[in-house]
Amino acid sequence: MELTGAEILWECLLREGVELVFGYPGGAILPTYDAMNFYPVRHVLVRHEQGAVHAADGYARASGRVGVAMATSGPGATNMVTGIATAMMDSSPVVCITGQVPTLAIGSDAFQETDVTGITLPITKHNYLVTDVRDLARTVKEAFYIARTGRPGPVLIDIPKDVQIARTEFVYPEDPVELPGYKPRTVIPPEDLERAVELINSARRPVILAGHGVLMSGAMRELREFAERGRIPVAQTLLGLGNFPASHPLCLGMMGMHGEAYVNQAIQEADLLLAFGMRFDDRVTGNVKTYAPKARKIHVDIDPSEINKNVKVDVGIVGDLKAVLQELLPHVEPVDRSAWLEQIDEWRDDTRRRDILNWDGGGKLWGAHVIHDIWRATEGNAIVVTDVGQHQMWEAQYYRHERPFTLITSGGLGTMGFALPAGIGAKLARPDEEVWVIAGDGGFQMTQAELATAVQERVPIRIAIINNGYLGMVRQWQEFFYEKRYAATPLVNPDFCKLAAAYDIPAFRVTRREEVIPTVQKAREVDGPVLIDFIVEKEDIVYPMVPAGADLHAMIRRPVEQYEKEVSK
Amino acid sequence: MKHVLVARVENKPGVLNRVASLFRRRGFNIDSLTVGETEVPEVSRMTIVVDATRTDASRVVHNLYKLVNVIEVEDITEKPAVVRDLVLIKVKADAKTRPEIIQLTQVFRGHVVDVAPESLIVELTGEEDKINSFVDVMRPFGIIEMVRTGIVAMVRGTSVNGHGRVGGNGSVL
Ligand SMILES: Cc1ncc(C[n+]2csc(CCOP(=O)(O)OP(=O)(O)O)c2C)c(N)n1
Ligand SMILES: [Mg+2]
Numbered sequence: 164m165e166l167t168g169a170e171i172l173w174e175c176l177l178r179e180g181v182e183l184v185f186g187y188p189g190g191a192i193l194p195t196y197d198a199m200n201f202y203p204v205r206h207v208l209v210r211h212e213q214g215a216v217h218a219a220d221g222y223a224r225a226s227g228r229v230g231v232a233m234a235t236s237g238p239g240a241t242n243m244v245t246g247i248a249t250a251m252m253d254s255s256p257v258v259c260i261t262g263q264v265p266t267l268a269i270g271s272d273a274f275q276e277t278d279v280t281g282i283t284l285p286i287t288k289h290n291y292l293v294t295d296v297r298d299l300a301r302t303v304k305e306a307f308y309i310a311r312t313g314r315p316g317p318v319l320i321d322i323p324k325d326v327q328i329a330r331t332e333f334v335y336p337e338d339p340v341e342l343p344g345y346k347p348r349t350v351i352p353p354e355d356l357e358r359a360v361e362l363i364n365s366a367r368r369p370v371i372l373a374g375h376g377v378l379m380s381g382a383m384r385e386l387r388e389f390a391e392r393g394r395i396p397v398a399q400t401l402l403g404l405g406n407f408p409a410s411h412p413l414c415l416g417m418m419g420m421h422g423e424a425y426v427n428q429a430i431q432e433a434d435l436l437l438a439f440g441m442r443f444d445d446r447v448t449g450n451v452k453t454y455a456p457k458a459r460k461i462h463v464d465i466d467p468s469e470i471n472k473n474v475k476v477d478v479g480i481v482g483d484l485k486a487v488l489q490e491l492l493p494h495v496e497p498v499d500r501s502a503w504l505e506q507i508d509e510w511r512d513d514t515r516r517r518d519i520l521n522w523d524g525g526g527k528l529w530g531a532h533v534i535h536d537i538w539r540a541t542e543g544n545a546i547v548v549t550d551v552g553q554h555q556m557w558e559a560q561y562y563r564h565e566r567p568f569t570l571i572t573s574g575g576l577g578t579m580g581f582a583l584p585a586g587i588g589a590k591l592a593r594p595d596e597e598v599w600v601i602a603g604d605g606g607f608q609m610t611q612a613e614l615a616t617a618v619q620e621r622v623p624i625r626i627a628i629i630n631n632g633y634l635g636m637v638r639q640w641q642e643f644f645y646e647k648r649y650a651a652t653p654l655v656n657p658d659f660c661k662l663a664a665a666y667d668i669p670a671f672r673v674t675r676r677e678e679v680i681p682t683v684q685k686a687r688e689v690d691g692p693v694l695i696d697f698i699v700e701k702e703d704i705v706y707p708m709v710p711a712g713a714d715l716h717a718m719i720r721r722p723v724e725q726y727e728k729e730v731s732k
Numbered sequence: 733m734k735h736v737l738v739a740r741v742e743n744k745p746g747v748l749n750r751v752a753s754l755f756r757r758r759g760f761n762i763d764s765l766t767v768g769e770t771e772v773p774e775v776s777r778m779t780i781v782v783d784a785t786r787t788d789a790s791r792v793v794h795n796l797y798k799l800v801n802v803i804e805v806e807d808i809t810e811k812p813a814v815v816r817d818l819v820l821i822k823v824k825a826d827a828k829t830r831p832e833i834i835q836l837t838q839v840f841r842g843h844v845v846d847v848a849p850e851s852l853i854v855e856l857t858g859e860e861d862k863i864n865s866f867v868d869v870m871r872p873f874g875i876i877e878m879v880r881t882g883i884v885a886m887v888r889g890t891s892v893n894g895h896g897r898v899g900g901n902g903s904v905l
Contacts, residue, residue, distance in 0.1 A: 289800045344803040468794035
């Protein structure tokens with residue numbers, strides 16, 4: 164059957180199981196939008212193309228499926244850049260489709276022409292410019308395959324307008340994708356396996372570092388079995404939260420810059436680190452020269468370029484984590500590690516003494532308390548999508564994730580403005596789940612236009628703004644490292660409740676601790692999107708903190724005296 | 733220490749750009765990079781010389797594999813291989829110096845490929861060291877212009893690239 168390029172695109176998208184596309188139309192993609200009328204797909208009209216990519220990203224992270232974003236050429240495509248870079252840094256499978264000026268006009272600075280494959284080359288896993296309609300079907304199939312396999316990531320397909328219009332015989336490439344230079348696979352050399360097993364069973368103070376790879380490989384059960392069998396405590400990266408139940412006795416919680424002190428202490432004292440699907444980011448290691456100095460290291464990752472990149476390891480195993488853990492599991496011996504676990508518990512007690520949850524707040528509203536109360540009110544069961552800043556770290560510390568895929572946050576790029584559009588994508592991916600967007604007053608304003616998307620598409624997300632009147636995280640750095648010179652961090656904000664009202668979104672303002680839970684409960688009953696503006700203490704700090712580049716054990720801790728005084732009152 | 737990497741890549745538009753962009757954004761230091769056709773029309777071959785004192789060659793290999801269009805990468809530094817560089821040198825030559833230059837060129841097994849009243853162009857192929865010595869020898873006569881192709885290399889014997897890949901884990905990502 165002869166079809167146009169635009170029709171072929173939709174035929175192929177449907178065959179990839181695409182039901183939902185986030186996008187924004189324009190001249191160069193019009194043939195594709197016109198053809199869309201004849202295909203059973205839902206299109207979500209965003210208010211900015213960055214939002215389309217974040218929404219596709221949120222959709223992908225919540226569902227484990229490939230998210231799809233679409234935009235026109237030139238400004239439409241360049242608006243996608245931040246979203247694509249965000250997906251790239253967090254290995255999120257997103258396929259972006261952009262219109263391009265007609266093939267004959269390429270290179271002539273035509274109206275709305277931009278070299279999009281050039282611009283996105285370093286921030287995509289791969290990209291394509293399709294210049295012949297006969298290549299289109301295969302390209303779409305390859306793009307989805309590359310996006311979701313191996314170490315997932317964003318793939319962009321740039322399609323000139325004339326290619327969308329051109330007709331050709333449509334033959335779907337039924338054969339599996341075969342790319343000469345792309346063959347993700349798991350190969351465990353027996354000597355590596357043997358060496359790993361030896362290190363594991365002889366370790367007395369091991370710690371598992373469980374990352375995003377656990378979730379992407381679907382290795383949650385294997386991780387749990389591994390930890391339980393070996394009695395090995397599990398520390399998590401920010402993107403790993405949820406990969407191991409927070410309430411599990413072996414769960415330590417988040418490591419790194421804003422990880423609890425006992426977690427980092429355990430890492431620094433460990434004699435073996437088992438890095439499972441994580442990449443020793445600088446936010447996790449602090450100063451690499453003094454990182455875990457007593458530990459042997461085993462690193463399992465699907466991407467061989469990650470092995471020995473930041474931290475030199477004793478054993479590096481390349482492959483799909485689930486498969487590797489299944490290989491290792493039968494060899495893990497039940498070693499008695501109670502002394503080590505008791506030691507960690509001792510350190511944990513010291514952390515508990517400083518925990519802001521032990522303090523009533525002195526009549527003020529604190530960001531960490533708000534997050535803790537949202538956790539309580541939602542019984543720890545919501546999918547939380549955060550923005551970037553202090554509130555993000557409080558979420559990681561105080562919303563305890565029991566289930567996988569319930570925290571969605573921009574880790575690698577730290578993209579402010581991520582939360583609202585990604586939250587819309589997450590809710591559309593998992594309509595039966597309760598989805599909370601937790602954003603700062605700064606970042607929320609970067610993509611707040613997407614409130615209209617939530618309304619137009621009836622996406623019942625719950626939005627919590629942690630409103631401290633500051634670019635809080637930057638203000639914290641200025642307080643610690645720039646003698647409180649608050650350059651360009653105070654914010655004069657709109658009235659977020661009035662803003663919500665302009666979109667016909669019900670909104671509540673909370674200024675006192677005792678209002679938090681009742682208001683959250685009220686919001687949960689609302690049919691449709693809803694917003695709560697939490698007016699919190701302006702000059703609050705995320706404790707503990709490892710200053711950038713400092714030794715992991717050199718943490719700035721919450722001053723214990725202050726809180727003991729307050730608690731004893 | 734210099735590492736010689738041979739990469740077989742898909743012969744498609746933009747692949748050289750992908751490789752160059754990778755080296756730039758990862759801060760890899762590359763001494764030379766050459767690209768050419770191979771026995772298979774769909775495949776081109778890159779020879780990349782990495783200064784391993786500044787850049788870990790295995791990192792270059794692993795990152796090259798992340799490019800979808802890169803089929804295979806081999807570090808042939810330790811393998812018996814034929815390694816060649818080609819140079820064209822335009823050197824000042826008058827009636828007095830011309831015979832001497834021609835003689836030196838013969839000693840190095842080079843060829844005079846152009847003769848003009850006041851200059852000669854010499855073509856020389858060989859290993860890098862040999863080319864370097866020849867350039868040193870020509871310098872006193874006055875080098876007007878020079879171009880080197882950068883290195884191409886091939887493992888000796890019947891096997892293609894001597895096989896057995898770097899990194900041990902094959903073509904991934
Ligand atoms: C797009 C973008 N611009 C700048 C930054 C740098 N930055 C990191 S956190 C932060 C402050 C965020 O303020 P807000 O959204 O109010 O959250 P808070 O820290 O107050 O909770 C800034 C500006 C960033 N991460 N992303
Ligand atoms: Mg703020």
